[in-house]
Amino acid sequence: MSPSKTHKAVATFGPRKPLQLIDVPTVKPPGKEVCIKVAWTASTPLDLHQADGGLLVNPPQVLGDGASGIVVEVGDAVERLKVGDEVFGFTWRSQQDKAHQEYITAPENLFGLIPKRMAAEAVVTVPNNLVCVCHTLTHDLHLLFPWPLPENYVPEEFEVPILIWGGSSSVGQYALQVLKYLGYKNLITTASPKHHQMLKDYGARITVDYNSVDVVDQILKLAGGKVKYAIDCIASREGSLEPISKILEAGSIVAVSLPVIIRDATDTVLPEYSMEPDKAVKWADGVEVVGTRTHFYLENKFFEEHLQAEIIPLLLASGDVVPNRQRIVNGETLLERAENALDLLRRKVPSGERLVWRVAEP
Ligand SMILES: NC(=O)c1ccc[n+]([C@@H]2O[C@H](COP(=O)([O-])OP(=O)(O)OC[C@H]3O[C@@H](n4cnc5c(N)ncnc54)[C@H](OP(=O)(O)O)[C@@H]3O)[C@@H](O)[C@H]2O)c1
Structure with missing residues (x-):
């Protein structure tokens, strides 16, 4: 099957302006690229940061960076994928590979085959934030990610306290599962x-309610030593950076999932972000503060080749990582589904789950 010459895409036209459907070219895949008919996508907080906050966007810009669907055309240098394959991937680099549109054209190494017996709407919750976690652990926290993982592998610092702030977020769920997998x-x-209980099943030894007034004291008491590594999956100045800054000490490293949210949007006020987590709160001397930027993960040449094409599908197939729970967002049209998902994000409805919606009809 050959895709039509243009197709529908969901775009933002500026902060808080209504999303619109636009017609964009359906790009014939050159060289090592493939064209995918998008079945499902997931909405993430980045969509909200971009649609309401105008973060890193140049309107009109197509949104979305996670898709699952079917390969409809392949470039002449494609070696692994073929027409008809069911795939999923994290794609974000240009309009033609953003996810909230009916067809995307992107390099084949940004897609993996959907493991047998897994649903396309479940695996679409995985790629962007599992890539984020693998990038965070290796690039930001300087931890090893041996692949294939040697049998009986035990990391040198297997008992070191590692704090994952926001374990029920999508990033947090994958961070726990991958760290457990690594030992x-x-x-x-x-x-x-x-x-x-879900987070204990994913590998957490200690779970603390972030709304407890003594959350910092509980963590300091229960950690069993200095918290050497931390991942801030929430990056809220008051809601996560401030408490984490009271826990870490010289020699600790924290990776913060950018942007730092200085102020959430209200009905009358625009959101405010910072890309400088080291300046957002006062850190103890000697704490290394790194802002995570998953969009640079392709700088790791091993991950460029293997992460989405091989590692993520195998982690799912083996059951070492399970997808986030899904909340299916309904709507009569593509635009309605996109707007309904954005509205749920605005109202902070997702809790331990990912918003997932249909793009092209089967
Ligand atoms: N820079 C990058 O490379 C990168 C990559 C991926 C994501 N991100 C960013 O990372 C953030 C998280 O993304 P996501 O998709 O994982 O989010 P998400 O799944 O939508 O997060 C929702 C969860 O956040 C939890 N939460 C809210 N406030 C909290 C707090 N103060 N402390 C602890 N948990 C809190 C809620 O927990 P409960 O339900 O338990 O109350 C809820 O389950 C977003 O801002 C996103 O843009 C950045």
């Missing part, structure tokens, strides 16, 4: 109590 035993996380 780390002393994982401490914060989340609402209703998610604590």
